[in-house]
Amino acid sequence: MFAARAIGRTARGLPKWTQFRSVSTLEGNPYIYVFPNAGPTAGSHILSLLPSEPVNPDLAIGVSSQLPPTTDSFRENPKFLDIVQEVCSEHAHEDPDAKSQAQVMVSMAGANLNSGGVLLSGQRQRGRKRRGEAGDSNSGASGQGGAGSGGRGGWIHVSDSRRPPDYGRIAWPEDMFGSLEVDSNGQFVGGNGNYQPSGTYRMVTRDGIFGLSPFLREKLVKKLRELETQKSS
Structure with a gap:
């Protein structure tokens, strides 16, 4: 549900054939942008609410080694x-x-x-208990x-x-x-x-x-x- 997808963005003032670039977001979460991580954990993904590049790691949501992010792959x-x-x-x-x-x-x-x-x-009510916990x-x-x-x-x-x-x-x-x-x-x-x-x-x-x-x-x-x-x- 959260796999990355690409959307198009344009840069004003450039010829039409150079206006399109790809920005990835999490599928189902169009407000979360996905960027490749070129740091020490290359191959992972930086997740951010800002589309700006380069990404400021101090303002990012976190880093995930896989998409969709999981509790094991994500570092907040x-x-x-x-x-x-x-x-x-x-x-x-x-x-x-x-x-x-x-x-x-x-x-x-x-x-x-x-x-x-x-x-x-x-x-x-969903009728679904989380992690097998019962009762109230x-x-x-x-x-x-x-x-x-x-x-x-x-x-x-x-x-x-x-x-x-x-x-x-x-x-x-x-x-x-x-x-x-x-x-x-x-x-x-x-x-x-x-x-x-x-x-x-x-x-x-x-x-x-x-x-x-x-x-x-x-x-x-x-x-x-x-x-x-x-x-x-």
């Missing part, structure tokens, strides 16, 4: 994850979907939401300090979009970027929700690779471009 860039957390801390409370989650949390006792930014009110290992948010504390406030969780949790449940720890605190009126505490990183997020799991909500991804790409400009100046 901890600097990139730090940037992700910085963006979440600054902007997660502005995400329209997070605002919707906050409002639903205080208005519906026992309601639970997909913290990646999509309400799960109409989603069917992925228990309802109301039992884990998440959404579902109608009229009392609580926490909503910012999580990866690669595997939305089942209805009435929260994301797995490895899919969770962090949490936002909401008061009894559905407003984010402290203005920014007192964002708390989870410390458990993994860039690649068996369910796929890194994926933010469209709103947060846009903010992240903007931040990466700013850092890219600073580092090249």
Whole structure:
């Protein structure tokens, strides 16, 4: 699902026969660009949210020895994850979907939401357990300090979009970027929700690779471009 595919890009001001060049992206993930790694790990692939060449390794998602990336082949860039957390801390409370989650949390006792930014009110349960774990290992948010504390406030969780949790449940720890605190009126505490990183997020799991909500991804790409400009100046 994540094999690399090539797309065409053009360079302005060049003759037509020289305008086309190939840029690879992960299939199913058109916002993740794939570049050959010419460094010490030649033969591997650098994954980035920026199409710029040469790739700045400090701003890349990470390196994978195969495509699609797997938990064994992928080596994440901890600097990139730090940037992700910085963006979440600054902007997660502005995400329209997070605002919707906050409002639903205080208005519906026992309601639970997909913290990646999509309400799960109409989603069917998948009936699939991860890694053979049974019972309530992925228990309802109301039992884990998440959404579902109608009229009392609580926490909503910012999580990866690669595997939305089942209805009435929260994301797995490895899919969770962090949490936002909401008061009894559905407003984010402290203005920014007192964002708390989870410390458990993994860039690649068996369910796929890194994926933010469209709103947060846009903010992240903007931040990466700013850092890219600073580092090249």
